[in-house]
Amino acid sequence: MRTALITGATSGIGKAYAQELAARGMNLVIVARNLERLEALAGQLNLDFGIEVEVLPADLSLRHDTDEVACRAAGEDIDLVINNAGFGLKQEFIGGDLVAEQQLLDVLVTAVMRITHAALPGMVARNQGGIINVSSMAGWLASGTYSAAKSWVTTFSESLSTQLKDSKVNVMAVCPGFTRTDFFSSAEMTETTVPEWMWLEVNQVVTESLTDFAGGNAVSVPGLQYKSLGLAAQYLPRPLVRFISVMQARRP
Numbered sequence: 001m002r003t004a005l006i007t008g009a010t011s012g013i014g015k016a017y018a019q020e021l022a023a024r025g026m027n028l029v030i031v032a033r034n035l036e037r038l039e040a041l042a043g044q045l046n047l048d049f050g051i052e053v054e055v056l057p058a059d060l061s062l063r064h065d066t067d068e069v070a071c072r073a074a075g076e077d078i079d080l081v082i083n084n085a086g087f088g089l090k091q092e093f094i095g096g097d098l099v100a101e102q103q104l105l106d107v108l109v110t111a112v113m114r115i116t117h118a119a120l121p122g123m124v125a126r127n128q129g130g131i132i133n134v135s136s137m138a139g140w141l142a143s144g145t146y147s148a149a150k151s152w153v154t155t156f157s158e159s160l161s162t163q164l165k166d167s168k169v170n171v172m173a174v175c176p177g178f179t180r181t182d183f184f185s186s187a188e189m190t191e192t193t194v195p196e197w198m199w200l201e202v203n204q205v206v207t208e209s210l211t212d213f214a215g216g217n218a219v220s221v222p223g224l225q226y227k228s229l230g231l232a233a234q235y236l237p238r239p240l241v242r243f244i245s246v247m248q249a250r251r252p
Contacts, residue, residue, distance in 0.1 A: 003052075003077045005029040005119075007060060007069065007111070008085030010037040012181030013134055016202040017082050020210065022049040029054045029078070031069055031085070060085050060111040061103040069111070070118035079129040081119045083112045083153075086134065093144050101145050108149035113156070116171070120160070123169045130170040132213055133157045137177045137226055150175075154219065161218035173219050174209040176200055177226040200226070 004021050008014035009030035018030055022045045032038050035057040042053035056072060058065035073081050086108050089100055116131055123129035135157070139150030157173035164170060179200045205222045212220035 002079040003027040003029060003075075004080040004082060005031065005056075005069075005073050005078050006082045006084060007031040007058075007115070008134075010034060010041055012084075013176070013179065013202055013205055014082070014084040015041065016206045017084065017132075018045060020203070020206050021080075022051050022053075025049070025051065026080070027052040027054075027077075029056055029072060031056045031058050031060075033057065033059045061106040063106075063110075066106075066111045066114055070115045073115045073119040074122055076122060076126075078119060078122070081115060081131045082134065083115055083131065084134040085111065088146050089144075104145055105149060108146070109152050112153055116156075116160070120169070120171075124164070124167060127168050130172070130213065131157075131160075132209065133171070133173050135173040135175045137175050137221070139175060158218045170213060170216050170218075172209075172213050172217055174205065174212075175219060175221050175226075176205045177223060179205055 002025075004017075004026050006014050006017050006021075006028065009018045009028075010032040014032075018028055018041065022028060028042075028045065028051065030038055030041060030053060035055065038055040038057060042055050045051060045053050056069060058069050060066050060069065072078070087104065089096070089104055091097060091100070093101065112133055116133070119129075119131060123131075133153050133156070135153040136146075136150040138147045139152075139154045141147050154173040154175060157171050160171035177200060179202055181202055200223050208222040209220040
């Protein structure tokens, strides 16, 4: 039976991927920092869907933990890797906590790179499988380290997708907009200033992205509203994008 490895699997988009893939009959390796939450999710998925769930506690801001996950991602049984783990920061870069900025890059960039680097050779040798990297619409804006990191994730995924175009292996970036998860509360950000029409449901993000992945897409942008906004963000003059980014950052 096919197996998927998911980082950041105990909440938000990662948890929704775990539930959807379990419902489709895939075994799972779920990765997160909290062992208790991992074991609770594993038990529930096994009970609901009868699949095998392996738990792998890891803090992806730590190199040793990241390399343990990368080693597992290189396993012959892994057909799909979903690099979803991440967090946001509510601080200005100038004068902000440098340790937090570095941890953000370690999780959003370094871990994604190292896990992908470990997983792809086996997938290419087997000529099957692939990787979904959870990026963000923020990657097309100019909003600090988080935005820059997500821009890297999208470009990295597109590059690998192009390199693998003649194989049955795909790498795809999924770029959601505002999605109803605990991401905002974890980053101490408010949801109240975001218009209702801009919100996506987490299951929509997961199902649309899995459909796009099956179709061999390099980038998935869930939601019609974000498909339009994404095109605008990519093709508007950069000074205007920077202005919009500043206005967005000033919202309470």
